[in-house]
Amino acid sequence: xTYRPADLAELREAMVQSAAVGQLLxxxxxxxxxxxxxxxxHDAVLDTTAMSELISYNPTDMTVAxxxxxxxxxxxxxxAEHRQWVALDPARxxxxxxxxxxxxxxxxxxxxxxxxxxxxxxxxxxxxxTVARSGGHVIKNVAGYDLGKLLHGSLGTLAVVAEVVLRVHxxxxxxxxxxxxxxAAAAFDLGGQLITTALxxxxxxxxxxxxxxxxxxxxxxxxDRLARARELAGPAATEGTPEQWRGVDRIVLGEQGDxxxxxxxxxxxxxxxxxxxxxxxxxxxVEAAMTSTLFAGVxxxxxxxxxxxxxxxxxxxxxxxxxxxxxxxxxxxxEHEITPWGDPPxxxxxxxxxxxxxxxxxxxxxxxxxxxx
Amino acid sequence: xxxxxxxxGWLAELLATLGPDNVITDPARLRTYECDGLTGYRVVxxxxxxxxxxxxxxxxVRVCAGHGIPxxxxxxxxxxxxxxxxxxxxxxxxxxRLRRIIEVDPVNLCAVVEPGVTNLDISRAAAPYxxxxxxxxxxxxxxxIGGNVAENSGGAHCLKYGFTVNHxxxxxxxxxxxTVTTLGGPxxxxxxxxxxxxxxxxxxxxxxxxxxxVRLLAKPAHVETMVADFATVAGAGDAVTAIVAAGIVPAAIxxxxxxxxxxxxxxxxxxxxxxxxxxxxxxxxxxPDDVAEQFDHVQRICRAQGSTKxxxxxxxxxxxxxxxxxxxxxxxxxxxxxxxxxxxGVVPRGRxxxxxxxIGAMADTAGLRVANVFHAGDxxxxxxxxxxxxxxxxxRAERLSSEIAELCVELGGSLSGEHGIGTDKACSMxxxxxxxDLATMLRLRAAFDPDGLCNPGKVFPTPRLCGExxxxxxxxxxxxxxxxERL
Numbered sequence: 001x002t003y004r005p006a007d008l009a010e011l012r013e014a015m016v017q018s019a020a021v022g023q024l025l026x027x028x029x030x031x032x033x034x035x036x037x038x039x040x041x042h043d044a045v046l047d048t049t050a051m052s053e054l055i056s057y058n059p060t061d062m063t064v065a066x067x068x069x070x071x072x073x074x075x076x077x078x079x080a081e082h083r084q085w086v087a088l089d090p091a092r093x094x095x096x097x098x099x100x101x102x103x104x105x106x107x108x109x110x111x112x113x114x115x116x117x118x119x120x121x122x123x124x125x126x127x128x129x130t131v132a133r134s135g136g137h138v139i140k141n142v143a144g145y146d147l148g149k150l151l152h153g154s155l156g157t158l159a160v161v162a163e164v165v166l167r168v169h170x171x172x173x174x175x176x177x178x179x180x181x182x183x184a185a186a187a188f189d190l191g192g193q194l195i196t197t198a199l200x201x202x203x204x205x206x207x208x209x210x211x212x213x214x215x216x217x218x219x220x221x222x223x224d225r226l227a228r229a230r231e232l233a234g235p236a237a238t239e240g241t242p243e244q245w246r247g248v249d250r251i252v253l254g255e256q257g258d259x260x261x262x263x264x265x266x267x268x269x270x271x272x273x274x275x276x277x278x279x280x281x282x283x284x285x286v287e288a289a290m291t292s293t294l295f296a297g298v299x300x301x302x303x304x305x306x307x308x309x310x311x312x313x314x315x316x317x318x319x320x321x322x323x324x325x326x327x328x329x330x331x332x333x334x335e336h337e338i339t340p341w342g343d344p345p346x347x348x349x350x351x352x353x354x355x356x357x358x359x360x361x362x363x364x365x366x367x368x369x370x371x372x373x
Numbered sequence: 374x375x376x377x378x379x380x381x382g383w384l385a386e387l388l389a390t391l392g393p394d395n396v397i398t399d400p401a402r403l404r405t406y407e408c409d410g411l412t413g414y415r416v417v418x419x420x421x422x423x424x425x426x427x428x429x430x431x432x433x434v435r436v437c438a439g440h441g442i443p444x445x446x447x448x449x450x451x452x453x454x455x456x457x458x459x460x461x462x463x464x465x466x467x468x469x470r471l472r473r474i475i476e477v478d479p480v481n482l483c484a485v486v487e488p489g490v491t492n493l494d495i496s497r498a499a500a501p502y503x504x505x506x507x508x509x510x511x512x513x514x515x516x517x518i519g520g521n522v523a524e525n526s527g528g529a530h531c532l533k534y535g536f537t538v539n540h541x542x543x544x545x546x547x548x549x550x551x552t553v554t555t556l557g558g559p560x561x562x563x564x565x566x567x568x569x570x571x572x573x574x575x576x577x578x579x580x581x582x583x584x585x586x587v588r589l590l591a592k593p594a595h596v597e598t599m600v601a602d603f604a605t606v607a608g609a610g611d612a613v614t615a616i617v618a619a620g621i622v623p624a625a626i627x628x629x630x631x632x633x634x635x636x637x638x639x640x641x642x643x644x645x646x647x648x649x650x651x652x653x654x655x656x657x658x659x660x661p662d663d664v665a666e667q668f669d670h671v672q673r674i675c676r677a678q679g680s681t682k683x684x685x686x687x688x689x690x691x692x693x694x695x696x697x698x699x700x701x702x703x704x705x706x707x708x709x710x711x712x713x714x715x716x717x718g719v720v721p722r723g724r725x726x727x728x729x730x731x732i733g734a735m736a737d738t739a740g741l742r743v744a745n746v747f748h749a750g751d752x753x754x755x756x757x758x759x760x761x762x763x764x765x766x767x768x769r770a771e772r773l774s775s776e777i778a779e780l781c782v783e784l785g786g787s788l789s790g791e792h793g794i795g796t797d798k799a800c801s802m803x804x805x806x807x808x809x810d811l812a813t814m815l816r817l818r819a820a821f822d823p824d825g826l827c828n829p830g831k832v833f834p835t836p837r838l839c840g841e842x843x844x845x846x847x848x849x850x851x852x853x854x855x856x857x858e859r860l
Binding site: 037058059060061062063083084103105109113114116117124126130131132133134136137138139140141142143144145146147149150151152153154158169170171173192195196197198199200217218220221222224225262263264265266267268293295296297298324325326341342345346347348349350351353354356357358369372 | 479480481482502503504524525527531532535536538539548554555556558559560561562563564565566567568570571573574575591592593594614617618620621622659660661662663664666667719720721722723748751752753785786787788789790791792793794798802805806807809810811812813814816817818819820821832
């Protein structure tokens with residue numbers, strides 16, 4: 001069965017009802033991350049997509065409140081009417097709640113961070129129906145614990161995100177991209193130079209053999225910085241295209257039959273990760289692609305072709321060196337070969353303690369984070 | 374010293390663990406730690422531990438955990454909300470001796486530091502690489518990064534650059550049972566709940582941070598700073614709204630009203646116009662062309678909003694004078710009024726003019742002066758309620774101060790933008806959060822610290838604490854009746 005609440009009261013009611021009969025719930029938004037970090041066992045689905053309304057938007061305050069089931073793309077359309085945006089550009093056509101719960105972000109994480117950095121307030125509903133708010137509608141606020149941060153990356157296992165207040169930013173007057181075909185090591189060096197020479201790139205992504213650096217600002221300022229960046233980069237540099245940025249999305253999303261892995265490493269591990277991936281792909285005869293937000297140390301690897309065992313071998317080998325990893329898309333049968341996660345983080349006992357306090361009956365998305373939780 | 378301490382023997386264990394040179398028990402020396410920057414509350418702790426390493430912090434905490442002794446971590450003690458107020462039958466764990474800058478890593482754009490390092494020293498260490506640490510509270514010369522993590526500190530440049538939580542990648546923490554763990558990691562993506570994000574700003578109630586990896590940014594290529602005078606406070610507030618509405622995100626927008634300007638003028642080499650009703654300090658930084666174009670735009674906006682005079686800093690020395698006046702404003706107000714309360718509420722930016730107007734009217738009604746000096750760009754007010762204790766104005770001033778804080782919540786804002794809730798505003802939390810909100814936050818606290826030993830009495834209202842009203846020290850009713858005593 002599926003609960004599909006339209007507002008906070010109905011969501012709370014769904015939680016209370018399901019608690020009364022002890023149902024295990026899978027929390028779902030647009031369904032774009034249904035495979036992330038493992039598929040939860042469930043008796044019922046809690047679908048938030050009917051909670052898709054704009055709650056309040058005051059452009060001069062640069063804050064917006066939405067129901068969690070609103071799609072980010074829809075919100076960006078609303079904000080664009082006032083030349084504003086939420087500084088998030090994940091590849092998925094996900095809901096706001098889903099993006100927070102998956103800790104997803106896109107290349108703009110270089111300048112703006114992830115969804116944790118845009119969320120300034122949240123209303124959440126616990127498995128027992130408790131409704132809790134934290135944060136508020138102002139960007140500067142240190143009153144109480146930031147439960148919005150806690151929910152970031154929790155994949156629906158602690159509570160259901162009901163409403164979110166976000167900080168918005170002005171859309172830049174102009175934007176331009178530098179594109180430089182190069183390997184990961186050269187991309188990391190050049191990206192570092194762009195940053196330390198104060199050219200202020202808004203995004204520095206190495207995507208499948210090309211460095212993409214985006215500059216946002218005034219028309220004159222962007223033109224000047226792009227010209228200086230091209231000087232630094234040398235003759236191979238060109239002005240990048242929107243199509244090149246869509247290449248990032250294609251790797252992150254993958255297609256039916258692909259395996260997609262998200263990894264976090266110290267930024268300077270990027271060249272070795274790229275080299276290891278290339279070597280492993282050759283060894284196991286799979287096609288590999290990778291995109292990295294270089295100075296955030298966030299990488300997405302896509303594996304294509306070959307049997308599940310080959311994908312599993314590549315993922316397992318990568319994890320020996322780069323343990324902070326999550327499987328986000330599974331090639332068929334891969335679930336029988338590997339777990340969704342690498343080694344647990346040092347604070348895994350705290351993760352368990354928090355889970356026990358928030359969802360003592362383990363009703364929310366059980367199986368996700370297994371065997372950590 | 375409490376009889377509890379002697380009876381249990383925990384102090385002997387602490388002395389044996391850390392060595393007598395690293396534990397303070399002398400009553401006179403303990404008084405150094407009786408309060409933080411909020412001097413109205415004073416509690417002498419039973420002992421102060423001065424560990425020199427993570428292992429020693431953990432050892433001290435384990436002694437506490439073993440005996441049920443509450444502990445309070447303390448950095449430089451610059452907090453303004455009583456967050457580091459000791460517990461009479463507990464210990465203070467001072468992090469002043471953990472002050473090593475372990476590494477500046479210009480390749481990964483980060484630095485690894487111990488909690489007792491001052492905020493400014495991180496930027497100093499990063500400067501040779503053209504890098505700096507962005508969050509900069511006014512107290513950055515003395516406040517420590519450990520305290521910044523506890524309070525999620527901000528400062529003037531938060532509008533553009535964010536807060537401590539946006540600039541910390543990883544933290545080693547000692548939990549309430551004395552175990553050491555790591556939250557976060559070297560990358561923005563870490564599998565699992567964002568425990569680091571929840572820990573930052575928890576005001577020392579979830580554990581003690583012993584090592585911090587902070588992000589470093591490249592120093593901006595160009596900076597422009599100006600002071601724009603306005604004939605009315607509301608006019609300055611409207612200018613702030615107009616600047617932001619134009620899609621410009623300055624590095625800082627600060628406001629001083631006339632009383633604050635007078636105070637600054639009386640005590641420093643002031644660049645502010647003595648008789649203007651309000652002044653806006655606007656700073657833009659970034660690539661030169663972008664800054665130049667937007668700086669012109671900001672000046673046009675200020676003139677259109679009725680600015681009577683604009684002074685642009687001609688060089689770094691003039692810029693420093695502007696900031697010197699702004700950052701010295703709290704101290705300066707202390708020179709024109711024998712006593713004052715400082716508030717730290719936040720309002721949605723669009724309501725700045727309204728809230729300033731209402732504060733003015735409330736001050737008139739109370740027959741008191743309120744000086745305003747604050748971070749206008751993000752709506753973080755610092756109304757200073759001036760009063761004279763000797764003239765019996767205390768209660769009136771305290772009432773006005775509380776009313777201003779409540780007004781901020783009423784207008785959709787927050788009780789605190791950067792000073793924290795601490796001891797000072799714990800009793801006001803129910804004004805902003807409901808019972809279920811607070812109970813859910815306490816579930817998180819219980820997961821970290823089930824026995825409640827870690828900085829108890831802060832952030833959340835407790836019955837005993839709320840028997841005492843916020844503000845300067847006065848005896849608790851039970852204390853006055855001789856039932857309890859404060860050591």
